[in-house]
Amino acid sequence: VKTRDNFSNKINDLVSRYRTVDEDFFEELEEILIQADVGFETVMELVEELKTEVKRRNIKDPADVQSVISEKLIEIYESGEENLSTLNIQEDELTVILFVGVNGVGKTTTIGKLAHKFKSEGKSVLLAAGDTFRAGAIEQLEVWGERVGVEVIKQAEGSDPAAVMYDAVQAAKARKAEILLCDTAGRLQNKVNLMKELEKIKRVIEREIPGAPHEVLLVLDATTGQNALIQAKTFREATDVTGIVLSKLDGTAKGGIVLAIRNEMNIPVKFVGLGEKMDDLQEFDPEKYVYGLFSDAIEKAED
Amino acid sequence: MAFEGLADRLQTTIQKIRGKGKVTEADVKEMMREVRLALLEADVNFRVVKQFVKKVSERAVGQEVMKSLTPGQQVIKVVKEELTELMGGEQSKIAVAKRPPTVIMMSGLQGAGKTTTTGKLANLLRKSYNRKPLLIAADIYRPAAIKQLETLGKQLNMPVFSLGDKVSPVEIVRQGIEKAKEEHCDYVLIDTAGRLHIDEELMQELRDIKELAQPDEIFLVVDAMTGQDAVNVAQNFNEQLDITGVILTKLDGDTRGGAALSIRSVAQKPIKFVGMGEKMDALEPFHPERMASRILGMGDVLTLIEKA
Numbered sequence: 116v117k118t119r120d121n122f123s124n125k126i127n128d129l130v131s132r133y134r135t136v137d138e139d140f141f142e143e144l145e146e147i148l149i150q151a152d153v154g155f156e157t158v159m160e161l162v163e164e165l166k167t168e169v170k171r172r173n174i175k176d177p178a179d180v181q182s183v184i185s186e187k188l189i190e191i192y193e194s195g196e197e198n199l200s201t202l203n204i205q206e207d208e209l210t211v212i213l214f215v216g217v218n219g220v221g222k223t224t225t226i227g228k229l230a231h232k233f234k235s236e237g238k239s240v241l242l243a244a245g246d247t248f249r250a251g252a253i254e255q256l257e258v259w260g261e262r263v264g265v266e267v268i269k270q271a272e273g274s275d276p277a278a279v280m281y282d283a284v285q286a287a288k289a290r291k292a293e294i295l296l297c298d299t300a301g302r303l304q305n306k307v308n309l310m311k312e313l314e315k316i317k318r319v320i321e322r323e324i325p326g327a328p329h330e331v332l333l334v335l336d337a338t339t340g341q342n343a344l345i346q347a348k349t350f351r352e353a354t355d356v357t358g359i360v361l362s363k364l365d366g367t368a369k370g371g372i373v374l375a376i377r378n379e380m381n382i383p384v385k386f387v388g389l390g391e392k393m394d395d396l397q398e399f400d401p402e403k404y405v406y407g408l409f410s411d412a413i414e415k416a417e418d
Numbered sequence: 419m420a421f422e423g424l425a426d427r428l429q430t431t432i433q434k435i436r437g438k439g440k441v442t443e444a445d446v447k448e449m450m451r452e453v454r455l456a457l458l459e460a461d462v463n464f465r466v467v468k469q470f471v472k473k474v475s476e477r478a479v480g481q482e483v484m485k486s487l488t489p490g491q492q493v494i495k496v497v498k499e500e501l502t503e504l505m506g507g508e509q510s511k512i513a514v515a516k517r518p519p520t521v522i523m524m525s526g527l528q529g530a531g532k533t534t535t536t537g538k539l540a541n542l543l544r545k546s547y548n549r550k551p552l553l554i555a556a557d558i559y560r561p562a563a564i565k566q567l568e569t570l571g572k573q574l575n576m577p578v579f580s581l582g583d584k585v586s587p588v589e590i591v592r593q594g595i596e597k598a599k600e601e602h603c604d605y606v607l608i609d610t611a612g613r614l615h616i617d618e619e620l621m622q623e624l625r626d627i628k629e630l631a632q633p634d635e636i637f638l639v640v641d642a643m644t645g646q647d648a649v650n651v652a653q654n655f656n657e658q659l660d661i662t663g664v665i666l667t668k669l670d671g672d673t674r675g676g677a678a679l680s681i682r683s684v685a686q687k688p689i690k691f692v693g694m695g696e697k698m699d700a701l702e703p704f705h706p707e708r709m710a711s712r713i714l715g716m717g718d719v720l721t722l723i724e725k726a
């Protein structure tokens with residue numbers, strides 16, 4: 116685990132290439148952030164704030180700017196809220212978690228990973244095969260169910276996903292399950308009918324269990340660019356998204372758009388996906404994440 | 419939150435110019451800043467943007483924009499022309515082998531749309547070219563990947579070759595091609611597992627499949643929503659496989675799709691098709707000009723600009 120000190124040292128290495136905190140320095144910083152998909156507006160804002168801060172503290176030496184950079188970036192995540200990555204788990208009662216997102220981002224896989232996590236904590240878990248549309252989607256969830264050793268509630272391909280959710284909630288109640296993880300079909304946020312369908316799915320769960328779903332997790336693919344901002348906004352309107360899972364962070368993309376999302380929308384990232392296997396899910400650690408944003412630049416500086 | 423298109427972005431500058439009644443080099447510079455922003459917001463890679471803006475600036479500072487009575491429109495025209503040209507002509511033709519079967523191999527990151535596009539391509543080959551394709555299920559890793567392809571095959575009423583997930587993909591492909599020859603199929607479409615371009619072992623597997631199958635066409639399937647990383651993905655896949663073309667998926671969404679330009683400029687390979695939905699008929703030829711308009715965020719606004 117990277118500590119804050121370690122992180123600051125690394126940024127220090129990076130900034131030590133510069134003799135003064137000048138325009139070039141800020142331009143390089145800008146590029147690092149843009150390259151990470153942070154989004155132009157947010158980058159501009161951040162860099163402006165940094166410049167102001169540097170001026171205010173009268174910082175001349177790049178080595179002193181490192182702490183300001185990490186502070187500023189991490190601040191976005193730690194603005195007042197505690198335990199951002201914890202899930203809203205009900206004591207001695209059923210917790211329902213609904214997964215939403217566009218096509219192919221990693222919803223079903225994340226459900227498999229999370230089921231594994233809960234199972235190894237000794238919880239009883241049930242999965243709901245709410246993607247009745249995509250070819251092989253039900254079977255995919257079933258394979259995960261087998262891998263992890265949890266039951267999957269399903270209906271035939273093509274059936275009404277809201278009806279599957281109804282069944283799953285009843286089954287979870289009957290079996291006194293502690294966690295119900297609900298898969299849904301991927302949908303692009305501009306498809307009005309499909310977004311309505313998602314609202315309906317959520318309503319059915321709400322009706323059967325007041326207060327549920329206790330979490331609505333939006334899965335975002337780290338390789339996605341600026342469109343993720345629109346995804347977050349539209350899915351939140353439809354389903355009151357409570358958290359983000361940033362998947363595929365094991366690739367070379369940085370998923371910087373979550374900084375912009377956090378900046379503009381205040382939806383916390385709860386987990387990151389780091390591979391295709393059962394164990395490849397980690398709680399989001401802002402420190403580590405921000406370090407990752409700069410890792411390439413840092414490596415370059417070390418060469 | 420829908421991002422402003424280039425036309426909107428240029429409005430302020432244009433108002434200013436109109437007040438002065440003449441275009442200076444500084445005005446052009448200001449307009450180029452807006453061009454840069456519009457492209458960055460469309461997810462075009464920042465290095466690609468840099469080169470591009472430089473090129474467009476040169477043209478703009480010359481006669482075309484500075485002498486124009488409608489500089490905003492002229493900038494958009496120049497930008498759009500350059501973009502369209504960079505993205506190449508329309509090339510939705512699929513290779514045909516001298517001796518059948520023609521082999522098509524799919525590649526790309528996880529979740530990009532390879533399996534779905536494999537089905538769509540097979541459907542297109544049969545419908546538009548009256549061909550007889552065989553689909554090969556060579557993804558032995560993703561849970562139920564074979565089942566997914568088989569389900570699509572059933573929907574399309576098209577044969578799918580598989581040996582389960584215990585046989586190596588190279589062997590599956592070898593036997594699949596044999597089968598295609600026996601059955602007199604004239605096209606073979608190989609679905610492969612999604613993988614990261616930095617996963618050396620799995621990239622080697624693709625090279626092995628290529629070596630054995632000698633594909634006539636190697637498509638890189640890319641999600642149109644991809645951000646800055648598109649250049650790394652395209653560059654790596656192209657270097658390792660020497661792809662023949664790109665298929666851009668999920669363009670039925672509201673993404674600007676700037677990745678198209680990034681990919682095109684680093685890989686120098688044509689974008690041949692675009693995916694416009696999840697259904698099996700949702701595959702269309704790539705139109706560079708339409709894509710250019712989309713990246714710039716302009717439907718019909720082009721004609722409206724400078725009238726307001």
Ligand SMILES: Nc1nc2c(ncn2[C@@H]2O[C@H](COP(=O)(O)OP(=O)(O)OP(=O)(O)O)[C@@H](O)[C@H]2O)c(=O)[nH]1
Pocket residue numbers: 216217218219220221222223224225246249252299300301302334362363364365366387388389390391395528529560612614
């Ligand atoms: N490298 C990597 N691959 C991942 C990760 N999460 C998911 N994947 C892969 O991404 C692909 C798509 O994942 P799915 O879980 O099917 O995505 P989905 O959102 O359920 O997709 P649809 O249901 O089709 O919308 C699969 O090949 C997964 O193995 C991750 O964290 N890292």
Ligand SMILES: Nc1nc2c(ncn2[C@@H]2O[C@H](COP(=O)(O)OP(=O)(O)OP(=O)(O)O)[C@@H](O)[C@H]2O)c(=O)[nH]1
Pocket residue numbers: 218219249301303526527528529530531532533534535557560563610611612613639667668669670671692693694695696700
């Ligand atoms: N809206 C839309 N969805 C698409 C398009 N192409 C594929 N999809 C969806 O994207 C998701 C992923 O597609 P797949 O074909 O499973 O992707 P893949 O590349 O084979 O995924 P892996 O095998 O896991 O790497 C599915 O939900 C598809 O239905 C498209 O053009 N438009």
Ligand SMILES: [Mg+2]
Pocket residue numbers: 222223224246252298299300301
């Ligand atoms: Mg799924």
Ligand SMILES: [Mg+2]
Pocket residue numbers: 532533534557560563609610611612
């Ligand atoms: Mg696939």
